[in-house]
Amino acid sequence: MNHTALPTTIVIPTYSEVRWDYLTRTLECAHAQTHTPEEIVVVVDHNPAMFDRIKRELPGITVLQNEYAQGVSGNRNTGAFYAQTPLIAFLDDDIIAEPDWLERQIEPFADPEVIGTGGFIQPAWEGEAPRWMPGEFLWAVGGSYTGMPTETAPIRNVWSANMIVRRDVFVAAGGFRVGFGKLGDRNRPEDTDLCLRMSEVSDNGHWVYVPGAVIQHEVPAERASFKFFVKRCYAEGRGKVQMGSLHEENSNDALGAEKSYIWSLPKAVVRHVGAAATGKGADHLLRAGGVIAGAAAAGVGGVVETVSKKRAGRRNESEAAQ
Incomplete structure (x- = not known):
């Protein structure tokens, strides 16, 4: 474990009790990290019943309700603006993170010009991976795709399913653009937009991709x-x-x-x-x-x-x- 690593809050947005088993699995991974997060925050997107259930059944975490209009951008902002640590890590509620995921992904922040990092996202297919699915298009199911760096390297943007940001730069950029994201049949790249805006407001700041920081991202059968x-x-x-x-x-x-x-x-x-x-x-x-x-x-x-x-x-x- 890197004892000099910056304190980090993990923010996990969620919205439906249908994903309860996924969420509890993700929380188990967050608690099991080799670098212990300062705090784990779950933000519920306009679902009071789920909010109450999490408070009742899942101790050891902070639970908040989305303070913005419905959508994952506001959900993430609620948790991020609440956090007080220098770093904020975002995970989706349907992932499995390797035990050293957090430790590996915060290492580049030793460089003060690094404003954010992202790690490798391995699609976890519910069934068989489609025979026709090209590696170049794994981004379509939320995965890292063929052509991305195979070693730690600068990159323009990363994805919010596996993203860590410097809180001060995130706040200066205004966080995720609320209303511009994934909701219903809309699929706007709110994470890429955030990366661009954080780069714009920072002096010489850049993003780093860390392929050794691995998570698995659930891919339901209907998305295959x-x-x-x-x-x-x-x-x-x-x-x-x-x-x-x-x-x-x-x-x-x-x-x-x-x-x-x-x-x-x-x-x-x-x-x-x-x-x-x-x-x-x-x-x-x-x-x-x-x-x-x-x-x-x-x-x-x-x-x-x-x-x-x-x-x-x-x-x-x-x-x-x-």
Whole structure:
């Protein structure tokens, strides 16, 4: 254990008693860390019955109710603004963290210019992983994907299922953007948006990806379907365009990482086809198709959102002229 590590509060958002078993498992992992957190905070999203049950049945943690409008962004903010430790760690309520997850992921904060870190997210499939699922698109089920760093390295953004932030920079950035996140069929990248804004308000601050800090993220059977995959990629395309429009005034290219990722996909298709052709399994052909389908769905989503944005702009201009 690193005795010089900064004190850390773990914040876990939750919302439904359907996820009770997941939540208790996540809390067991949080309590079992080799670096003991200063406090564990569970924030309940507008569910008084679940809030009361947690207070009654789960001792040793702090339980809060979402102080903002419904949604995970406000849920996380409630816990983060309550916390007083220099570092705040965010975990989803359906993960299994390795015992040394926290210890490993706070190590980069020895560098004062590190404003946040993220770790490796291993999809934990409820059933069999789909044969057609390409590693390049594991982000569609909340996992780390092929092409990410394999050693600790700087990165533009990480994901809130496995994220640690410096509290002072998080507060200076205003926390997660409430109303911009995952709720219902909306899938806006509130975590990427936060990373960009924290980088903007800090002096030379940067994010670090720590692949040795591992969590497993539950993937229910219904999220292993091709239909879900296409819908998720479509929503991601729309969400990234929405996020980009929020950062248009920033001199940096808010979608630079996405553009680099898109250019890597043709190589992924060639790689999978080549693997199939050299006897490494016909599943690689399916994965090549998965790459094409995912890229197409995300592209359509991006086009739809871009057109919608332009129409809204013209409508606003017309109303203003009247």
